[in-house]
Amino acid sequence: MDSTLYIGLMSGTSMDGVDGVLADFANGQIRTIASAFVPFAPDLRQDLMLLQAASPNEIEREALAANALARVYAQCVDELRPHAGGPIAAVCAHGQTIRHRPELGFTRQTNNPALLAELTGIDVIADFRTRDVAAGGQGAPLVPAFHQAQFGKPGATRVVVNIGGIGNISVLRPDGRVTGFDTGPGNVLMDLWIARHLGKAYDEDGAWGATGTADAQLLNILLDEPYFQQPPPKSTGRDLFHADWLDARLARRPGLAPADVQATLTRLTAVTIARAIEQETIEQDRKEAQAVYVCGGGAYNGLLLKEMAQALGGKIPVGSTQDLGVAPHRVEALAFAWLGHQFHKRQAGNLPAVTGAQGPRILGALYPA
Numbered sequence: 001m002d003s004t005l006y007i008g009l010m011s012g013t014s015m016d017g018v019d020g021v022l023a024d025f026a027n028g029q030i031r032t033i034a035s036a037f038v039p040f041a042p043d044l045r046q047d048l049m050l051l052q053a054a055s056p057n058e059i060e061r062e063a064l065a066a067n068a069l070a071r072v073y074a075q076c077v078d079e080l081r082p083h084a085g086g087p088i089a090a091v092c093a094h095g096q097t098i099r100h101r102p103e104l105g106f107t108r109q110t111n112n113p114a115l116l117a118e119l120t121g122i123d124v125i126a127d128f129r130t131r132d133v134a135a136g137g138q139g140a141p142l143v144p145a146f147h148q149a150q151f152g153k154p155g156a157t158r159v160v161v162n163i164g165g166i167g168n169i170s171v172l173r174p175d176g177r178v179t180g181f182d183t184g185p186g187n188v189l190m191d192l193w194i195a196r197h198l199g200k201a202y203d204e205d206g207a208w209g210a211t212g213t214a215d216a217q218l219l220n221i222l223l224d225e226p227y228f229q230q231p232p233p234k235s236t237g238r239d240l241f242h243a244d245w246l247d248a249r250l251a252r253r254p255g256l257a258p259a260d261v262q263a264t265l266t267r268l269t270a271v272t273i274a275r276a277i278e279q280e281t282i283e284q285d286r287k288e289a290q291a292v293y294v295c296g297g298g299a300y301n302g303l304l305l306k307e308m309a310q311a312l313g314g315k316i317p318v319g320s321t322q323d324l325g326v327a328p329h330r331v332e333a334l335a336f337a338w339l340g341h342q343f344h345k346r347q348a349g350n351l352p353a354v355t356g357a358q359g360p361r362i363l364g365a366l367y368p369a
């Protein structure tokens, strides 16, 4: 009998490292067996960061970074495989996004799946986004179909919010319909700001931001970004929300204390997500979301969750996916394991209503063991 065990590997726009999950999809269930996290070494993170924009000799540097990334992925697989107790059907690897330009017809997740297959001796399924883009879609977000499978509840409106480097929402409707899109920055701006001022990778629990006061004028300047007004389908990344984007706007509101800027960036993430939720649930359905469940690293930022609840006017309870049985940091890796399982069954992984693709498509490419 075919194995029902899959490993999902996710390294997102935060570029903190690789989240891995070992999951069992036996009997139509979704069961997490183990999870692991392998942080990126500073030099790999730096190499990947430099590949986010044009630079000299980038073909060679991309190839070398892809090899290094595959080795980190293999390390994550090595941490998970002892928990399997049997053969693993496939390793499902997202790769590292280094450009995301669906409007130009491409998105690029660098990786070396052939090397990963060689190092692990397991089938590798990779490159999940490009087929959706080929079909005219955004190639993102891809997690909503999984959110529906894992968290959907007939008769209820639930919103799942993934806050990684970028934020995205999935609105799961009572009749099973799903919509969703990237809302804009999740942690990416907060991370770069605290790195610049305190040399830390992220604002633990939002503690630094909580010492500041959000500035209404700066918030309005940031909210002026046309992306926030653009109708879905839409997706974004570091191509838009990078240090230069922030610095250009800060120049129009100089002299703020760094902690006040952090508080404002936290509020920006909260407000843009809250507006997206309201737009999708109140304006379209005339029906409020019954609950919001946060996943991704942003779920561990208490200030951000508080700001979100406030931005939603205290009308909708804001919890985490832990309330539904899946730890927030495991959700996205589990989603890619699930997408690999979909590939294996030759079933679609995208939702055309979310990505704007011309139709459902089987996502991914197989590199046999």
Ligand SMILES: Nc1ncnc2c1ncn2[C@@H]1O[C@H](COP(=O)(O)OP(=O)(O)O)[C@@H](O)[C@H]1O
Binding pocket: 010, 011, 012, 013, 014, 015, 016, 017, 019, 163, 164, 165, 166, 187, 188, 191, 201, 202, 203, 204, 205, 206, 295, 296, 297, 298, 300, 301, 302, 329, 332
């Ligand atoms: N304890 C925490 N407090 C505040 N923020 C956190 C915490 N843990 C993780 N994060 C945030 O989550 C980010 C990682 O989230 P993740 O879901 O891995 O995103 P991505 O998929 O983009 O890699 C970190 O960069 C950080 O901003």
Ligand SMILES: [Mg+2]
Binding pocket: 010, 011, 012, 013, 014, 015, 016, 017, 018, 019, 164
């Ligand atoms: Mg991450």
